[in-house]
Structure formats: structure tokens, C-alpha cells
Amino acid sequence: MVKVISKEEAEKQGMEVERLLQLIPPSDPRVRSAIAPFTDDMLKEHDIKDRKELSDLMFKAMLRYGGIGLSANQVGLPFNMFVLGDNLSLENGLKMTCFNPMIVSTSKETVLMKEGCLTYPFLFLSIVRPRKCVAKYTDENGDLKEGQLDGMISRIFQHEYEHMLGRNFTEHASKMKLDMAEKKAKKMWTLVQKRNEKANK
């Protein structure tokens, strides 16, 4: 038999409690407001030791929820940062932790790609964005990085950067396209819930 104990009780007993950052709903103002620049002293308040620890927590949550990018405000943290990658299909599993990201310039050439977002389960939208971008940020060691991104990495960077501005990918779709995609997402959501109910019986 498994005895369920509370997080507080477990901590009291000296057990290591796994910390999993929680996604917040799209209606939450924290995911709808622009984020102020990040400084390292902001971490203390949220019981996070340093950039490395935050990066690890972010990647852990991103992988758990099945994403290829995750912004801090999607899990309710007021930090101007996101993580992306850690997927073998993307540049051999490249991992990027981006603090105070900026898009310096974008290519004239655009591409149409299907996008999803962990904040909007099962919602997929085909969106036109610049193909390449020149990105600038500091990484988990505080080192300044600047370089041109292309392909999926460029696409994810642009998507996540938008989260820093308190905006999201649904703003790029027409009302009709969004309505259709939302209907599909709702159907999928119901299907999954039904399946879970059955599994729990």
C-alpha cells in the first residue's frame, strides 16, 4: 500500500521533494504582460539559487510537458528568460537558455510553419514568420551570445521571445483560423479526458 503524505510532511522528514514548475492558464495576467529585464538578484525571492538551477528547472518542466520551448512566464515566474531545444530532432539536441533575449534583426524571407504552445494544449496554428533572425541574449553562465538562427530554432526563438512581450502565437492567426483550431483542440482535449477517465476506472 502507498501512503500519501503532503509536500510539507515529506520535507520535514528530510525527503527530497521534486520541484515541478506548473503551467498557468492563458487567461492569467502573468502570461499576458511584458516582462521586465532579468537581474540575478531576482532569483532569491523564488527560492532559486542561480541561473543554472532555474535553467534546469525550466528544462525539466518543458520536457515533462512535452515541449521544445518554454518561457518563464508560462510557469508563472516573472523572469525575462526562456529555454528551448533539448530534442534530438533539433540540431542534435542543442539546448539554449536565453536571459534578456533580443531579436536584433529578421530576414525578409518568411516561412509558413505549424506551431503549438504549452500554454494552449492541442492548439496548432500555421503561422508566417521571418525565416531567420539574429538573436542576442545571455546564457545560464551569464555569457553574452549573439548569432543568426535559422530553421526550427529560429522559429522557436521568435515564438518564445513573443512571450517575453506578454504576447502569444494566437495573435498571428485570423479569427476564422483560430476558431477552427480551437474547435479541434477542444475535441482533442475531451478525447484525452475521456481516455484518462477510462484509465482511472
Ligand SMILES: [Zn+2]
Ligand atoms: Zn508558447
